[in-house]
Amino acid sequence: MKSMDLFLRNRTIAKLSDAERAMLEQAVTDERHLPARATLLERGQTLTHSTMLIAGFMIRYIDDLEGRRQVVAFHVPGDFVDLHGYPLKVLDHSIATLTGVRIAIVPHGAVRRLTDNDAEFARKLWASTLLDAAMHREWLFRLGRLDAGGRVAHFLAETNARLGAIGLSDGTGYDLPITQTDLSEITGLTSIHVNRVLRMMREERVCTFRSSRVEIADLKRLERIGQFDPTYLYLEAGVPGAQTINMETGHG
Amino acid sequence: MDDAHTPAPFEKGGRAVAEEGIVLLDGPDGIAISMTAEAAEQTGSSLLEAAREAREQSMRG
Numbered sequence: 001m002k003s004m005d006l007f008l009r010n011r012t013i014a015k016l017s018d019a020e021r022a023m024l025e026q027a028v029t030d031e032r033h034l035p036a037r038a039t040l041l042e043r044g045q046t047l048t049h050s051t052m053l054i055a056g057f058m059i060r061y062i063d064d065l066e067g068r069r070q071v072v073a074f075h076v077p078g079d080f081v082d083l084h085g086y087p088l089k090v091l092d093h094s095i096a097t098l099t100g101v102r103i104a105i106v107p108h109g110a111v112r113r114l115t116d117n118d119a120e121f122a123r124k125l126w127a128s129t130l131l132d133a134a135m136h137r138e139w140l141f142r143l144g145r146l147d148a149g150g151r152v153a154h155f156l157a158e159t160n161a162r163l164g165a166i167g168l169s170d171g172t173g174y175d176l177p178i179t180q181t182d183l184s185e186i187t188g189l190t191s192i193h194v195n196r197v198l199r200m201m202r203e204e205r206v207c208t209f210r211s212s213r214v215e216i217a218d219l220k221r222l223e224r225i226g227q228f229d230p231t232y233l234y235l236e237a238g239v240p241g242a243q244t245i246n247m248e249t250g251h252g
Numbered sequence: 253m254d255d256a257h258t259p260a261p262f263e264k265g266g267r268a269v270a271e272e273g274i275v276l277l278d279g280p281d282g283i284a285i286s287m288t289a290e291a292a293e294q295t296g297s298s299l300l301e302a303a304r305e306a307r308e309q310s311m312r313g
Contacts, residue, residue, distance in 0.1 A: 148276070148284035190286035192272050 003028045003054055003104035006078025007128070010165040010236040014127040023121070027110035028052070034101050040081070041095040047085040049107045053077055056101030057178060060093045061185070071186040073135065074159070078166050084129050086111050099177050134232040143188050146227065151187040152197045154226030156207060156214055161230045161241030171219060171240030177212035201225075268292065 004024045008014050016024070031054070034040065040051065043062065053075050060073035060081070072093055075081050081095050086108050115122035135158075142154045159176065163169035180198070184191045202208045206225065207216045216222060219241065235242035262280035269276050275292035277285050287295060 143282065145282045146284075147278045147282065149278075151284065189284055190274070190276075192274050193276050193284065193286050196269075196271050196276060 001054065003031060003052055006054075006166045007052065007080070008124065009078055009167075010239050011127075011131070011234050012236055013131070013234045014124040016124060020121055020124070023114060024106070027106045027114060028104045029107055029110070030105040032103050032105070034097050034103060036097055036099045039094060039096045040103075041091055043091055043094045046090050047082060047088075047108065049105050050083050050086055050111060051081050051095075052104040052106065053079050053081055054102040054104055056097065056099040057176075058095060058097050058101060059182075059186075060095055062093050069185045070188065071182070072139065073132065074155075074186060076159070076162050076166065077168070080128060083125060084132065098182055131234065134234075138232050142226075148187070148189050148193050149197050149200065150226050151189065152183065152194060152226075153201070153206070153222050154228050155183070155186055156209070156216075157219070157223045157226045157228035157241065158230075158233070160214070160216060160219070160222075161228075161233055161235060161239065164240035164242065165233070165235055169240055171216070173213060173215040175212060176209065176214050183209075 002025055004016075004021050007021070007024070008016050029049075040058070041047070055077050058075040058079075058081050059071045060075070061069050061071045063069050081103075082091065085091055111125070115125060138154075138158070142151050146154060160169050160171065160174060163174045164171060168174055180191050180194050183189075184194045187194065189197075198209050201222075202210075205217045206221050207214060207218070222228075223241075229244055230242050231244060233242070237243075264280055266277050266279035266283055269278075270289075273289070275287045275289060277283060277287065277292075
């Protein structure tokens with residue numbers, strides 16, 4: 001797989017042409033492998049390049065004064081983990097790997113050259129950062145309005161849809177090699193609370209999360225528990241998990 | 253703004269359960285927290301005291 005194969009795949013708001021994808025591919029100066037649980041960038045660090053996640057999972061996070069972590073974004077293959085760092089230059093959060101990952105490096109100088117000469121291509125890169133912003137808004141909703149079951153269900157439904165867009169979920173299950181502690185830092189819950197929620201979902205035959213894999217027995221119910229409406233992901237029709245459900249009835 | 257969309261006091265309480273020696277509180281609304289038994293007892297006492305005061309305030313109008 002090439003570095004940019006999954007970038008903006010199956011999204012309605014920005015479709016990269018083959019020429020644009022090749023152009024971005026040529027801007028890659030380096031590919032690297034990083035181990036699991038490695039910090040790539042620290043909050044406050046000045047950036048000179050952007051990073052594309054080719055394989056594996058990464059997070060953006062902020063630690064409180066006592067070192068407790070809140071994950072503020074979860075990244076899947078095909079995501080730029082820090083494209084906003086191009087105009088911002090200094091990161092306001094840290095970035096780390098959850099699993100072993102493969103990443104591609106695109107220098108900011110190359111981003112500037114590509115966008116200075118092509119306003120439509122610049123709009124597409126901008127749109128990808130707006131997708132991040134849309135997800136941040138949804139995560140605010142999740143943490144502010146949903147109970148423990150809703151938070152976990154929302155994350156699992158969102159991840160199903162995002163992985164569906166890049167061919168890593170068929171809507172009935174997907175690999176998710178993260179821990180319950182990771183889930184707790186994503187949902188703002190303790191591990192014990194996450195464990196209870198997962199047990200209840202398993203007992204009620206909604207889904208199971210075991211051995212680094214999510215198996216979805218009842219997607220509509222999972223989405224209803226999480227009040228998950230995929231509109232904010234701007235997915236093409238046909239992507240698993242992209243169908244909006246009626247929250248009153250749970251029917252699509 | 254429509255009042256129905258603004259935050260208002262909840263009329264239904266949250267639900268607490270014990271799990272692995274910890275108290276888990278779910279709801280009302282987006283509340284989802286874990287406490288030690290001691291912290292839960294302190295919170296429970298504080299809630300009862302505040303509820304008593306709130307009821308008196310309501311009766312005074």
